[in-house]
Amino acid sequence: xxxxxxxxxxxxxxxxxxxxxxxxxxxxxxxxxxxxxxxxxxxxxxxxxxxxxxxxxxxxxxxxxxxxxxxxxxxxxxxxxxxxxxxxxxxxxxxxxxxxxxxxxxxxxxxxxxxxxxxxxxxxxxxxxxxxxxxxxxxxxxxxxxxxxxxxxxxxxxxxxxxxxxxxxxxxxxxxxxxxxxxxxxxxxxxxxxxxxxxxxxxxxxxxxxxxx
Numbered sequence: 469x470x471x472x473x474x475x476x477x478x479x480x481x482x483x484x485x486x487x488x489x490x491x492x493x494x495x496x497x498x499x500x501x502x503x504x505x506x507x508x509x510x511x512x513x514x515x516x517x518x519x520x521x522x523x524x525x526x527x528x529x530x531x532x533x534x535x536x537x538x539x540x541x542x543x544x545x546x547x548x549x550x551x552x553x554x555x556x557x558x559x560x561x562x563x564x565x566x567x568x569x570x571x572x573x574x575x576x577x578x579x580x581x582x583x584x585x586x587x588x589x590x591x592x593x594x595x596x597x598x599x600x601x602x603x604x605x606x607x608x609x610x611x612x613x614x615x616x617x618x619x620x621x622x623x624x625x626x627x628x629x630x631x632x633x634x635x636x637x638x639x640x641x642x643x644x645x646x647x648x649x650x651x652x653x654x655x656x657x658x659x660x661x662x663x664x665x666x667x668x669x670x671x672x673x674x675x676x677x678x679x680x681x
Contacts, residue, residue, distance in 0.1 A: 485611035487522055489535070489675070490529040492544040492570070496551030500544070502575050506651035507543055513651075513668040514675050518608045522675075532556035541569045541678040545648045549576040550585050561616070564631075569678035572641040573648035575581040576621045582641070586631065595629040595641060602630035604628070604640060607676040616666040618644035619657065636681065640674055647671055 492505055493500050507526040514520045523613060529535050529542060532555055540561075552560065566571060572582055583595065598604065598614070605611040605628075615628035626645035629639045647655050652669020659667075 481564060487520075487679075488539060489522055490526050490527040490539040490542045492536075492542045493528050493530045494529075494544065494550050494556075495554065496549040496581070496614055498546040498578070499547050499575075500582065502546050503573075503648045503652050505653045506545070506573075506648040509653065510651045510668060510671045516674045518672050518676060518677065520679070532576050534559075536560070536563045536568065537566065539568070541571060541675060543571050544582075544646075545573040545575045545578070545653065548581070549618050550578070550581040552585045552588050554588070561589045563586050565633055568638070570639045570679075571584075571592070571674050571678075572639065573646060574641070574643050575646055579643060581638075581675070586639070589631065590631055593629060593631050593633065594621070595639075598628045598630045598637070598640070604630075604637065604638070604673055604677045607673040609673050611670060612671070615642055615647075616663075616670055618650040618659065618663055618667045621646070629669070638679070640677075655674035674680050 488505065489511065508524065511522045511524055511526065515522055529539065531552060536559065551633055600612060600614040605614055615626045617626040621644060624644045627643045629641040629643060631639035647667050650659055651671055652662050654664060
């Protein structure tokens with residue numbers, strides 16, 4: 469089984485070497501390409517504020533490609549259907565259990581599809597709400613109440629769910645908050661500056677956690 473080679477083996481090495489992150493391309497008809505300014509803005513924020521050295525332009529990687537093993541973290545979003553073939557689900561599982569990390573941002577309409585498809589990846593694992601004392605909420609930025617609310621959809625509370633494999637968080641799923649909307653250019657959603665700042669800080673925590681764990 470192909471293993472991920474992390475350049476970010478220690479805290480110092482995380483910030484010493486340039487690294488790519490990637491947007492995950494999937495089948496099923498959903499708009500995997502949604503929020504095109506989100507990841508570039510998040511990269512710029514983390515490079516400036518927590519001194520990462522991520523290449524400014526995210527790569528695009530298909531879920532079934534061996535290239536996925538080149539990235540310490542991949543990002544997934546969209547509004548609609550997702551479909552993973554058996555080979556794609558196996559490839560994603562191998563990536564995650566080898567040390568990779570997946571962030572999923574529900575851009576409203578993703579939930580029922582991603583829950584179904586994650587069962588193909590880890591049939592015995594359940595998404596569980598991540599407690600507020602978890603490390604992902606306590607990196608460079610502290611979120612004592614857990615994931616912040618960024619974008620209203622159904623006026624439900626924001627939730628951060630995770631899949632844990634052998635005790636390690638391998639998938640972080642933001643629900644009813646839409647972090648990636650908060651990462652986009654300010655004029656797209658007209659979120660207040662302080663709301664966008666919270667979204668970017670939470671995104672920086674996700675990247676930092678993925679690089680270090």
